[in-house]
Each structure stands twice: as structure tokens, then as C-alpha cells.
Amino acid sequence: MFHRESGYFKTTYQADMALYPLPIGRYAIIAVGVVFFILCPFFLGEYYLSIINLVAIAVVGALGLNILVGYTNQISIGHAAFMSVGAYTAANLATKLDLPFWITLPAGGAMAALIGMLVGIPSLRIKGLYLAIATLAAQFIIEWIINHTPTISGGVAASIEMPRPVFFGIELANQAELYYFLIVIAAIAIVGALNLVRSRIGRSFIAIRDQEIAAEIIGINVFKTKLIAFGISSFYAGVCGVMYTYYLGVANYENFQLITSIDYLAMVIIGGLGSVLGSIFGAIFITMLPIAIRLIMESVGTIFVDDAALAQVIAQFRLIIFGGLIIVFLIVEPDGLAKLWQNIRNYFRFWPFSY
Amino acid sequence: MTNTAGPGGGIKLTIEGASKNFGGVRAVVDVGAEIREGEIFAIIGPNGAGKTTMLNMISGFYHPDEGSINFEDHDISHMGPSEIAALGIARTFQNIALFRGLTVLDNLMLGRNVLMKTGVLSAFMYWGAARREEVEHREKCEDIIDFLKLTDLRKTPTGALAYGLQKRVELGRALAAEPQLLLLDEPMAGMNQEEKEDMVRYVLDVNQEWGTTIALIEHDMGVVMDISDHVMVMDMGEKISQGTPDEVRADPKVIEAYLGTTDNKEVA
Numbered sequence: 001m002f003h004r005e006s007g008y009f010k011t012t013y014q015a016d017m018a019l020y021p022l023p024i025g026r027y028a029i030i031a032v033g034v035v036f037f038i039l040c041p042f043f044l045g046e047y048y049l050s051i052i053n054l055v056a057i058a059v060v061g062a063l064g065l066n067i068l069v070g071y072t073n074q075i076s077i078g079h080a081a082f083m084s085v086g087a088y089t090a091a092n093l094a095t096k097l098d099l100p101f102w103i104t105l106p107a108g109g110a111m112a113a114l115i116g117m118l119v120g121i122p123s124l125r126i127k128g129l130y131l132a133i134a135t136l137a138a139q140f141i142i143e144w145i146i147n148h149t150p151t152i153s154g155g156v157a158a159s160i161e162m163p164r165p166v167f168f169g170i171e172l173a174n175q176a177e178l179y180y181f182l183i184v185i186a187a188i189a190i191v192g193a194l195n196l197v198r199s200r201i202g203r204s205f206i207a208i209r210d211q212e213i214a215a216e217i218i219g220i221n222v223f224k225t226k227l228i229a230f231g232i233s234s235f236y237a238g239v240c241g242v243m244y245t246y247y248l249g250v251a252n253y254e255n256f257q258l259i260t261s262i263d264y265l266a267m268v269i270i271g272g273l274g275s276v277l278g279s280i281f282g283a284i285f286i287t288m289l290p291i292a293i294r295l296i297m298e299s300v301g302t303i304f305v306d307d308a309a310l311a312q313v314i315a316q317f318r319l320i321i322f323g324g325l326i327i328v329f330l331i332v333e334p335d336g337l338a339k340l341w342q343n344i345r346n347y348f349r350f351w352p353f354s355y
Numbered sequence: 356m357t358n359t360a361g362p363g364g365g366i367k368l369t370i371e372g373a374s375k376n377f378g379g380v381r382a383v384v385d386v387g388a389e390i391r392e393g394e395i396f397a398i399i400g401p402n403g404a405g406k407t408t409m410l411n412m413i414s415g416f417y418h419p420d421e422g423s424i425n426f427e428d429h430d431i432s433h434m435g436p437s438e439i440a441a442l443g444i445a446r447t448f449q450n451i452a453l454f455r456g457l458t459v460l461d462n463l464m465l466g467r468n469v470l471m472k473t474g475v476l477s478a479f480m481y482w483g484a485a486r487r488e489e490v491e492h493r494e495k496c497e498d499i500i501d502f503l504k505l506t507d508l509r510k511t512p513t514g515a516l517a518y519g520l521q522k523r524v525e526l527g528r529a530l531a532a533e534p535q536l537l538l539l540d541e542p543m544a545g546m547n548q549e550e551k552e553d554m555v556r557y558v559l560d561v562n563q564e565w566g567t568t569i570a571l572i573e574h575d576m577g578v579v580m581d582i583s584d585h586v587m588v589m590d591m592g593e594k595i596s597q598g599t600p601d602e603v604r605a606d607p608k609v610i611e612a613y614l615g616t617t618d619n620k621e622v623a
Contacts, residue, residue, distance in 0.1 A: 013493045014486070195481035199489065200464075200473040207454050207465050214452035217414060218532065219440030219469030228475060274456070 005349075019194055041179055050175040051291060056186035057243045058283035062267040063193045063276065064236025069265070070273035071197060072229040073209035074123050075132045077261050078139035079237050082119075084256035085142060086112040086238025088152050091160040091251035101165035101246065105185070108242035109235040115142065116234020117227050124223045139258055146253050159252035162245045172246075182243055189236060193276050196232070205229050209274070266322065270329050272338030281337035289325075290318050367392045367536055367568045368413065372422035375408055382408040384592040385422070390536070390585075395562055396570045397579045400589035401612060406572045407449060409589070410538050413570070414446045415439040426536065441469050445534035447525045449541045449572075455514035459505055459524050462513055463496040466531030496531055503527045503557060519550035526557060530567075537561065539571040543578060551575065555582060580604065588612065 008023070010016045020026045040052060065079050086108035093099045093107055119138040123131055147158050154160040164171045165181055172178050196202045204225050207215035216222050245251040263286055271282020297314045305313055333339055368390040375383040383405040390396045398406045411417045413424060415436035423432045431439050445466070454462055471492060477485040500509050503523050508516065513524055522542060529537055542558065543551045555578055561567050573579050579586060580600040588596040588603055590612040596603050603609055 013490045013497075017489060017493065192479045196475075196478050199478035199481060199485060200468060200471045201475055201478040203457070203461060203465050204468055206457055206461075207468075210454035210456050211452050213416075214448070214454065215465075216436040217416075217440060217446055217448075217452075218466055218528065219437045220465075221437045232475065 017198070019198075036183060037180075041176060046175045049179045051287070053175055053178055053182045053247055055284050055287045056182040057240055057247060058264075058267065058287045059186045059280050060189045060236055060243060061240035061264050062271065062279040062283040063189055064233045064240065065264045066268045066271075066273065066275070066279040067193065067196070067205070067236065068229050068233035069268055070275065070278070071202065071209060072205040072226065074120070074226055074229060075128065076119075076135040076230075076233070077132050077258070077265065078119060078135035078137075078142070079233075079264050080256040080258065080260035081139040081142035082112040082116050082234040082237035083241030083244065083260070084146055084251075084253050085115050085234075086241035087245040087251040087256065088146055088160070088253075089238070090242040091154070091162050091245055092152065094163055095154075095160055101167075101181075101242075105239055105242050109238040112238025112241065113231040113235040116237070117231045119234075120227050120230030123226045123230065136258075139261060143253055143257065153253065154251075157252075158254075159250050162249050162251055164249065165246050178247060182247065185239065185243060189239070190276065190280065193236075193279075197276065201225075201228065201232075206274070266326055269326060270336055272336030273334075275336070275338035277341065278336050278338030281341070285337065289321065293318050293321060365392050366390070367427065368570070369425045370409075370413075370422070371425075373409075373412060373419040373424060374421040375405075375412060375417055375419055381592050383412070383419075386589070386592075386594045387422075388587050388594065388597065390568060390570055392568055393562070393566050394568060394584035395558070395582055396568070397583035397586045398570065398572045398589060399574070399576070399579055399586060400595075403591075404589040405592040406589055407540055408592075410446065410540055410570070410572060413439075414444060414538055437469075440532065443533070443535035444538065445529035445532045445536075446538035447522075447529050447540060447542060449544060451518075451521045451525055453513040453521055453525055453528070456512060458510050458512055459516075459527075460493075460496060460500070460509040462524055462528050463499055463531045464492060466528035467492045467495065467533075469532055495533075499527050499530050502530075502560070519546050519553075522546065522550075522554065523557070526554075526561075530561060534567060536568045536570065539569065539573075541572050541574065543573060543575055551578065558582065 005022060008021070010021065015021065020029060036052075041049065044052075061079070061083060065076065068074050068076050089111040090104035090108035093104045094101075099107075119135060122134050126134060146153050150156075164173050165178075166172070167181065170177070172181050197205070204215065204220045207218070207220055208222060208225055208229075212222060215225075241256065244255065248255070267282035267286045268279060269282070270285055271280070272278020294314055297310065297317060301310050301313060329336060366389050370386060370388045373383060373386050374381070386405075386409065388396075398409060400406055408417065412419050413431075415431065415434050415438070418433050423430055425431065426439070426442055426444060429442060431442065431444075434442075454465060457465070471488055473485045473488055477483070497509075500506055503526065505520075505524065505527065508520065513521060516524065526539070526542065529539075539558070543554050546554060558569060558571070559582060562569050571583075583600055586598065586600050586603045587594060588606070588609050595608045595612055596606040598606070
């Protein structure tokens with residue numbers, strides 16, 4: 001909390017460019033690591049671990065979408081489709097070729113990246129709302145293709161049973177065992193995204209977001225860079241899809257429909273566009289929201305409606321709150337939860353002498 | 356950095372019979388010019404004379420309908436902006452085009468983007484070569500930050516800077532690419548006297564210390580006549596005069612373009 005820079009003198013550029021230049025930041029990260037890697041699995045039950053698993057999966061997807069929407073300003077409403085590409089690629093590889101997770105994960109990501117770049121090709125010519133519609137079309141086209149191609153979807157039900165990931169001979173069967181598997185991938189995804197956005201590639205994304213013309217004049221190949229953004233973003237989405245498939249134990253297109261795309265967009269907007277931390281906040285927030293709503297409604301909802309109607313009400317209530325929150329955030333804090341966090345930090349930077 | 360300044364070197368940029376039409380508007384008509392290595396070359400003229408179109412053609416935003424533009428041995432008439440940037444031509448804009456969300460330092464680092472090589476995978480890991488490259492280019496950027504006296508602002512987002520400083524950062528971003536030819540589109544527009552003096556000093560320093568060839572558009576005649584080695588005067592898309600500042604100043608056609616014809620005066 002006490003984020004103070006004074007008294008720390010950096011003597012090399014390398015130290016100045018570190019991810020966490022201040023000791024307090026490094027301690028905080030170690031603390032977070034200890035909490036998630038040691039304390040959580042030790043103290044929490046399987047139900048709570050499964051929630052964290054869901055968050056870890058969402059973090060990867062949100063990071064990917066934020067790289068595209070938040071950093072490069074290329075909107076995509078077809079992200080769930082890229083996830084399904086990853087999911088079905090991995091499921092087919094795992095069932096038909098019996099491949100382990102350390103091949104299916106990157107393979108699912110790579111396949112999604114390929115499809116994502118294909119969808120990104122129009123981005124050179126069309127911008128903003130028009131690109132949004134193009135990616136929306138991609139969502140439906142990909143969904144339809146997967147659904148109607150038995151070799152991909154595995155039959156009429158369009159779902160493939162996914163074998164459990166095996167880690168050095170240990171089958172990760174339950175949520176507690178999957179926990180480490182998913183959270184390590186999420187951690188790699190976070191560090192990778194942080195590195196990406198502070199390097200040459202990430203800077204050229206931001207250049208395109210802020211000033212496309214100037215980006216071109218300083219020698220950035222705009223088309224190529226946009227395609228890279230689509231590729232990386234879809235890679236993340238694909239990996240997210242594979243993670244979800246391992247989590248559920250089944251690949252099913254119904255988990256990757258338009259509403260999922262919207263969910264991820266909401267994560268990115270509420271969390272904070274153009275912020276890695278924001279993606280994490282957004283993923284936590286949107287994943288926990290329905291759970292929190294259900295808990296609250298189950299305890300107080302019976303006052304207003306009878307038990308039978310409650311399930312119905314909860315489902316609708318989620319959508320209402322969801323829409324309301326997006327509007328509130330767009331008006332009150334367009335930079336999202338990450339900006340709120342930033343404000344709190346800035347306040348404590350000078351606290352108690354705020355001038 | 357040796358002093359290689361002063362005109363008289365080889366020819367850096369050749370424009371031959373360049374024309375550009377927008378629909379029925381003839382923005383640039385059959386203009387030819389040569390920019391010599393190490394000189395400061397000014398393009399002047401009334402509003403709408405085609406100066407910025409000229410610059411846009413050199414930097415690759417537009418392609419000449421007729422004629423050609425050659426930079427050193429390369430025909431750049433039909434190259435895209437990013438290819439031309441890679442050859443060593445950098446520019447600034449009349450209306451500032453900085454990356455407003457990024458810090459001064461990141462803007463300069465982006466200026467060096469064309470010189471960097473880090474790929475996606477090594478950027479993802481940020482280890483070894485990628486990290487070394489970042490540090491190496493950071494050092495070069497710090498040189499420019501020192502040179503332009505932006506030291507205390509290096510971590511400030513450029514959107515928060517005053518106008519004059521933004522212009523200076525934009526110059527810095529162009530310089531960061533270590534250009535052979537620097538195109539400045541009205542670098543002193545909208546500045547007060549003090550800021551103008553600073554900017555002139557920076558432009559001269561760049562030219563003299565680094566030997567960078569500079570082509571600039573500027574409306575402040577005092578500045579243009581003082582610092583340029585050669586001046587090209589345009590009006591209605593045509594080149595009406597070219598030469599040293601003294602020659603141009605004495606050219607009756609230039610006086611006509613700027614002040615109107617003597618006939619008109621008599622009528623008035």
C-alpha cells in the first residue's frame with residue numbers, strides 16, 4: 001500500500017526498466033505468490049479452488065482480449081469463437097492422437113492464432129464499429145463450421161470428452177489437482193503479457209491505438225502489427241479455451257457462444273482497457289459476480305419470490321446487473337477497476353501529506 | 356559525432372517533375388528540386404501552395420501522379436511510409452501527432468522502433484537479447500532526452516505536456532530514428548518567441564552536430580532566411596523560385612506571390 005519511490009536510487013537503466021522497480025512491489029508479488037501457491041490450496045476447499053480455477057481461465061482470455069482491444073484498439077466480438085477453435089483443436093489432438101497437455105495447449109493456441117489472424121485481415125481497411133461487425137460475423141461462421149463438421153465437433157452433440165491432463169504420470173482429476181495446472185498457465189500468461197506490453201511489440205500496439213498515421217510514419221508496418229495483435233490475442237484466447245476444456249473435461253461449442261464474447265468484453269471494459277492488471281481485476285470481478293449474486297439472492301431473495309421462481313430470477317438478475325455495471329463503468333470510470341486501484345495507490349503515495 | 360555539416364556534399368534527395376492532383380485540384384505541379392547532403396532546405400509559400408503535399412509525397416503518404424522522388428539510390432515514389440522510414444527519413448507533423456497516452460521516453464523509444472528487432476517470442480520472455488536491446492536503445496534515447504532538455508519530463512505522458520514541449524518531443528521522436536533526412540512541417544508554428552528561439556537552436560544543432568540533412572516548411576520568414584542554405588518557394592502548386600535566401604528574397608516572382616502584383620497595387 002505504501003508505494004513510495006523516495007530513497008531508492010536506480011543506477012542502471014535495467015533497474016529502472018524492471019517490472020517492479022521498488023522493493024515494495026517485489027514483496028507484494030512474492031506475497032501474492034505465497035497466497036496463491038501455498039496458502040490457497042492448503043486452506044480452501046475444492047469448491048473455492050474451482051472458483052479460482054475459473055478466474056485463472058478468465059484471466060488468460062481477458063489478457064488476450066485486452067491486448068487486442070485495450071492496447072491496439074481493434075475491437076473483437078468474436079473472441080469466444082477463437083476460444084472454441086483452441087478447445088476443439090486440443091480436444092481432437094488429445095482424443096485422436098493421444099497427445100499430452102504440453103502439446104495440446106500451444107497447439108490450440110497456435111490454431112486459434114491462425115484463425116484469428118485470418119479474421120484480422122480486414123482490420124487494415126475497416127475500423128471501429130465495422131470491424132466489430134466483421135468479427136461478430138466470424139463468431140457465427142466459426143461456430144457454424146465447428147457445429148456442422150463432424151470431424152471437428154465429434155458428432156451430433158458437438159461435444160468431445162476431454163481426457164484429464166497428465167503431469168509426470170499424475171492424472172489431474174479433481175479441481176484441487178487442476179488448480180496448480182491452471183494457475184501456473186495463468187501466471188505465465190500474466191508475466192508474458194507484462195513483458196509484451198513493455199517491449200517493442202507492445203509499444204507498437206499502443207502507437208497504433210494512439211495515432212495510426214504517426215505510427216506508420218515512424219516505420220511501423222501497421223497491417224503487420226495489427227495482424228500480430230490479432231495473432232497474440234487469439235493465441236491467448238485459444239489457450240484459454242483449452243484450459244476451460246481441461247477444466248470441464250469436455251469441449252462443447254455452447255460454452256463459447258456470443259454471450260461469452262460479450263462477457264470477456266465486459267471484463268476488459270470493467271477491469272480497464274489497456275492494462276494488464278485491469279484484465280486480472282475484470283476477470284475476477286465478472287467471474288465472481290454471478291456467484292455473489294446467487295449467494296445474495298439465495299439468502300434474501302426468498303423474501304420477495306418463492307423458491308420455485310428464484311432460479312429464474314437469479315438468471316435474469318445477473319444480466320440486469322451486468323448491463324447496468326457496464327454502463328456505470330463507462331460513465332463513471334471509463335478506465336475501469338485498474339484506474340480505481342491506481343487512484344488508491346496515488347492517494348497513499350503522498351499520504352498523509354496530500355499536497 | 357563529427358562535424359559533417361554544411362552544404363556541398365552529395366545530393367541526398369532528388370525530386371523530378373513531381374505532380375499530384377486531388378480530383379480537379381492540382382496540389383503540386385511539375386516540381387523539381389534537389390536537397391544536398393548536410394544542408395537545411397526550406398520550402399516556403401502562401402497557404403495552400405502545396406508545401407505539405409510535397410512533404411507528404413516525400414514521406415510516402417501520397418505518391419506522385421507524375422515524376423519521381425529519389426532518396427540516395429532508392430526510388431521512393433511508390434514506397435509506403437514505413438518502408439521510407441526504414442530508409443532513414445523521419446518527419447514531424449504540423450498538427451502534433453504524438454502518442455498521447457505514452458510517456459516522453461516511450462515516444463522516443465517508438466521513434467527507434469524501426470531500428471529494433473525484438474520478435475514476439477523474445478518480447479514475451481523479455482530475456483537475453485530482448486532485454487539487452489531495450490537497454491541499449493534506452494541509452495540512445497537518453498542522449499536525445501539530454502540534448503532536448505527533457506530530463507525531468509521523461510516519465511510524463513505527452514498528452515499532459517505544454518504545446519511547445521510537445522513539439523520538442525515530436526522532434527525528439529523523429530531524431531530517435533537517427534534519420535539521414537529530417538522533414539519538419541512547421542516546427543515553430545504557434546510558438547512564442549522564446550520557444551521559437553529554442554527550436555531554431557535545436558534544429559541548427561541537429562544539423563551541425565549530427566550532420567543531419569533537414570527539409571523544413573516554415574512561415575516565419577525571419578527564421579527561414581536566417582537558417583536555411585537553400586529555399587524553394589511554391590505558389591499554387593508550382594515552384595516559382597529557388598536559391599539561397601538572398602537570391603529568393605530579391606526574386607520579383609516571390610515578391611509578387613507574397614505581396615500581389617504591381618498592377619494590382621496600381622489599381623488599388
